[in-house]
Amino acid sequence: MLKLYYAAHTCSLATHIVLEEVGADYSTVRIDFSRKQQQSADYLKVNPKGRVPALVTDRGILTETPAMLVYVAQSFPQADLALMGDPFAFAKVQAFNSYLCSHLHVAHAHRMRGHRWVDADDTQAIAAMQRKVPEGVGSAFEAIERDMLKGPWVMGQQYTICDAYLFTLAQWLEADGVDPQRIQRIVDHRHRMSERPTVKKAIAQELAP
């Protein structure tokens, strides 16, 4: 059985949603960031990088959201959530997820995790990064809206792992200072996603007391 290590309000929600979408038999383990559990000795045995998500499989442990999403999709091929049978379509899925991971999520992380890229006590540089977040995150969302999101789902008519990942990162756009009016199609997509029973179930589980 699969076991997902997650934390509320993080990118682990994407994999959680996809596990629901494919009907996987899985359990979850909550990591409490407010108590820095992701840096605990026990968790570092699961993921030496000290981050979520991590997915325990019967072959070993997987990390990195783009890899985990494809792993779940490939393990449950009936749902065809990554379009893997078509190399070009699959590459488009992968390029989208890679953009979310290495551009959008990275731009977002400069608001709360600036210490990764400057000294933690350099408050001026940390503040300079935070001031840029609305522009950095906003321009990434605008590129997605303009060039990538086909509609109604990211890849067009077919729902894929890209939708779960975009929805997850779109949770944060207001907190990042991005005006939702600038990206109405992404906000519509977020609303469409929020009505899926799978999404409701994953979120309810993550936010339960």
Place this chain on the structure above:
Amino acid sequence: MLKLYYAAHTCSLATHIVLEEVGADYSTVRIDFSRKQQQSADYLKVNPKGRVPALVTDRGILTETPAMLVYVAQSFPQADLALMGDPFAFAKVQAFNSYLCSHLHVAHAHRMRGHRWVDADDTQAIAAMQRKVPEGVGSAFEAIERDMLKGPWVMGQQYTICDAYLFTLAQWLEADGVDPQRIQRIVDHRHRMSERPTVKKAIAQELAP
């Protein structure tokens, strides 16, 4: 026929090497960063993100290195360069590439592309980022050396797309201020890669006048 847009000394080398490894029929187009060709109107039609690499296929244009590497591997399945037949092994390949893309390359980019994350005229914040690069890039390489690089190749006995990508980013470690002595196995891997005829050919083409 495939057409690769590349620039010398960038991550496009990874895809270039893999095109050589699979024996693809392909052509290349050089983008000159010193003349800011990546921001030219012509190139923005190829890749609106204004970056390299981009790969023109008969179905359309692909971007984002992790996606392109898998696309080339999947299109030439005989070479089995992404271990796609085994979902867990493929997920390990993908997780490695995702780490390179979203952690290592991002840490490196703070040396030359700090304007992505702070205002371009904030010279203090830009300098603060640059000072952190040896530590950020160094710790990412150390995590690779300690937890990911199995040897002799990244995934063990079988050469994969991960090797071309690691080799490409390992070109920059001295310029990023990382002491090669700290990561001897990665330096050995880089040397092993540099002796492959495919790697020599790709580099020679990129650096030719």
